[in-house]
Amino acid sequence: MALRAAFRNRRGVSGLLSQLSSCSSHVRVCVSPVLVAQQRSNSTSPKLKVDFDQSSGVAVMHMQSPPVNSLSLDFLTEFCIGVEKLEMDKSCRGLIITSSQPKVFSAGLDIMEMYGKSPERCGEFWKGVQEMWLKLYSSNMVIIAAINGSSPAGGCLMSLTCDYRIMADNPRYSIGLNETQLGIVAPFWFKDTMVNTVGHRATEIALELGLLYSPSEALKVGLVDLLVPEDQVLTTATQTMTKWLAIPDHARQITKSMMRKPTIDRLTSNREADVQNFVSFITKDSIQKSLRMYLEMLKKRRG
C-alpha cells in the first residue's frame, strides 16, 4: 500500500507510458523482500547508496529512489552532494552510476516538481537540474553510466554527461530525450550535450520527435557505447573503468575539459536566463494543462 501511494506521488517525465506502467505493475507484483526493505526505509534513508573502493579508486553510486529514480529536487540535492564529495576526495578517480530500481535507470525529471508549483519552487528545481549537469559534465573523475534499465528524458541527460555509456541489452528498455512528446522542450544545454554525442542531424530528428531508442538503436546512433547482457552491466562498467584509469589523469582531464568547456561555458554564462526561461515556460497555462492531462493518463493506466 505504501508502495502504491509512492507511485501516485512520484512520476518521472518519460512519455514512456506503456513501459512505465508495465514497470509499475512489476514493482507491485514482483517486488522482492530485499527491495521492500530498501523501499520501506526510503523515507529516512538516503536516495543514493555509494560504495567507494579505496584500493581501486572507484566509487559506485546506486540510485535507489523508488519507484523509478525520478529526479526530484530532494534527489538532485542529495545526488549533487554525493558527487561533490567524491570529486573532492583525491583518492576517488572513477565513478560508476547505476540504478537499484528494477527496469529503470532513471525516469528523468520528476513531473511533480513542475506541476502546480510556484515559480520560485520551479526555479529552485531547475537550478538543481543545472547543478547536476554541471557537476557531471565537468567532472575530473572518469564517469561511466551503467544503464541497467530505461533512461528517458533527464535519465538520458544524466547518461549523456558520462564519459562512457554501457546499457543492458534488453529490448524492453529505451533511452532518449523524449520531452517533446509531453509538449515540453529540451533546453539548449540538453541539446548541446546530445549534439556532442550523436551529431546535429540525429539530435534534430530525435528532439523534434521526442524519440526513445531501443538499446540496439541507441548503439547504432551513438547514444550509448556498448550493450551487454543485463546481469553484466555493472561488471563490464568496472572492467571498462580499469581501462580508463590506465590513462594518466592529468592529460585525460585537460583533454576532457578541452572537449567540453565551450558547452559548459554556454550554460554557466546563461544560467539565470535559462532558469527564467524554464520558469516562464513551465508555468504557462497551456503547459500546465498538458502536464495535467499526462498525469491523468498515467492514473487511468494504473486504474
Place this chain on the structure above:
Amino acid sequence: MALRAAFRNRRGVSGLLSQLSSCSSHVRVCVSPVLVAQQRSNSTSPKLKVDFDQSSGVAVMHMQSPPVNSLSLDFLTEFCIGVEKLEMDKSCRGLIITSSQPKVFSAGLDIMEMYGKSPERCGEFWKGVQEMWLKLYSSNMVIIAAINGSSPAGGCLMSLTCDYRIMADNPRYSIGLNETQLGIVAPFWFKDTMVNTVGHRATEIALELGLLYSPSEALKVGLVDLLVPEDQVLTTATQTMTKWLAIPDHARQITKSMMRKPTIDRLTSNREADVQNFVSFITKDSIQKSLRMYLEMLKKRRG
C-alpha cells in the same frame, strides 16, 4: 515542338549530364497525354499544384515546371508565395514537396538565370534562392521531401531544408550538391545546411568533389532518411507525416527553431553581402565561360 523549345531554354544546374539527357529524351519520347496537357498549359498555368487536405492539415505541393523543375526566378517566386500561403494558414500543419515531372525532383538552379544576365537580374535571382531557403528551413510546418527523381544542386538544397527526406530507391537517380563540378561554388549556407545533415567531413569531401550520390549511398551518408520503391514515395511521405503530426506543434516548433536558428541567423545577418558575393562571382568572365561550355555540352548531347 513546344516541348523541345522549352528544353532549349530551360536547363537546371546539375552536372548530371547523362541523366538529364536521358531524361530529356524520355520526355520527348514517352510523354503521356496527361503530361502533354499539363505542359501545354504551362505558359499560363502555375508551376505548382497544391493539394491541401483540410481534414489532415497536410498540403502536398507538386512541382510541375517542365521539363526538370529548374529553379528559375519565376518558379522561386511562385514557390515562395505558395509556401508563405500555407505557412499563414493555421490549419496547415504539414507540407509534402514532390515532383510531377518524370525522373526529376528538381534539377536545381536554372542555369539560364546565371548566364548572360545583368548583375541586377542575377542579384534578384539570388535573393529568390535565399528566400526559398529561408522559408523552408525556418518553417513552422513539418516539411517532408518526397524525392521521386534526381535532385542535384539546388534540388538537393531544397531537400536538405526539409524535416525528413524520403527518396525513390531507383539507382538511376542521384542527389547531391554538385556545384563544384560546374566550376561554381556552393555558398556558406548551402554548406551549413549540409554540415547540419551529414557532418563536417562528409560535407567537405562531397562539396570539394561535387559528389552526386545514388539513393543507397545517400542513405548511407545520411543525405536522405529513407528509401522506398518509387511508387510508394508519396504514400510513405503521407504516413510519415502522420507520425510527425502526433507531436505537439508548439514543442516541436521550438525544438526545430533551437536546432536551426544559428544557421538561419548567419544568412539573415549576411544576406546583402551574400548577394554581392554571388553576383561578383557569377558575372566573372571565367565563370561565364564555364557556364557557356557547359550549355554547349548539353546542346551537343541533345544534338
Place this chain on the structure above:
Amino acid sequence: MALRAAFRNRRGVSGLLSQLSSCSSHVRVCVSPVLVAQQRSNSTSPKLKVDFDQSSGVAVMHMQSPPVNSLSLDFLTEFCIGVEKLEMDKSCRGLIITSSQPKVFSAGLDIMEMYGKSPERCGEFWKGVQEMWLKLYSSNMVIIAAINGSSPAGGCLMSLTCDYRIMADNPRYSIGLNETQLGIVAPFWFKDTMVNTVGHRATEIALELGLLYSPSEALKVGLVDLLVPEDQVLTTATQTMTKWLAIPDHARQITKSMMRKPTIDRLTSNREADVQNFVSFITKDSIQKSLRMYLEMLKKRRG
C-alpha cells in the same frame, strides 16, 4: 652500427611501444641494400625525396628520415620548405605524401625535441609543428596521404590535414592521436582537425583514451577514407588524385577554404599563446619526468 646509433637518438612520440620495437628490429634485420644506401647518405642528403611529374601536375613526397620519420625541427623545416616550393609552383596541382621507411608513415613529433631542451628551443620546435599544419591544412593543392605504415600522434595529425587518406590494410599498423597515453595533451587545433574529420564524440573518446586504431577501425570511425593492400597504396593514391584533379581547381579551392577557414583562423589568431602553452606545459618537471620514463622504457625494450 650507424643505424643503431640513429635509433638511440631519434624516437617518435608514439606510445606504440611494441610496434616501434618490432619496427626497429625490422630495420636492423631486414634492411635492404637500397635502404642502407639511402640511410647512409642521410646525414648529408635531404629527409625528403620529391618526385614531381610535370605532365600530370602531381608531386609525390617520400619521407625518408630514418628510422621512423620522426618530426624533428630539422625535418619539419625541410618539409615546410618542400611544401612551400610546390605550393608556389603553379604547375603543381596535387601532392601525395608517403613514407620510404618500412612499416611507418611517421611516428609523430620527435620526443627528443621535447625532452631536456630549453624553453626557447621548445618554442622554435612548436612553431615548426604549427607551420606544418598550417601549410598542409590550408594548401591550394589536392593533398592525399598514402599511409603505408603506422601513423601515431603527429603522423596522424599530418594525415588528417590531407584531402583524402588511403591506408595500407595491414592489421599491424595503427593510426591515432595517442598523446594522452604519454601524459601529454593534443592541443586545440589537433582536436579541431580531428573533430572536423570524425565528429565530436569519436574525438572525445579517442583523445581521452589516446586511442590507436587498426586500419579497419580507422576506416569505420572515418579517420581514413580507404584501405587497400599495402603494395597498392601509392598507385591507388595516384588514381584517386586523377579523380580529384578532374574538378576545376578554383571552385575546389574556394570550397576547401570555406570548410577549413574557421579552424585555421583559430590557430593563426592564437599562435603565440599556443606556443607559450606548449612550452610551459612541456617544460614542467612532471611532464619531463613522464617523458624520461617513456624513453627509458623504450631503451629497455630495445635492450
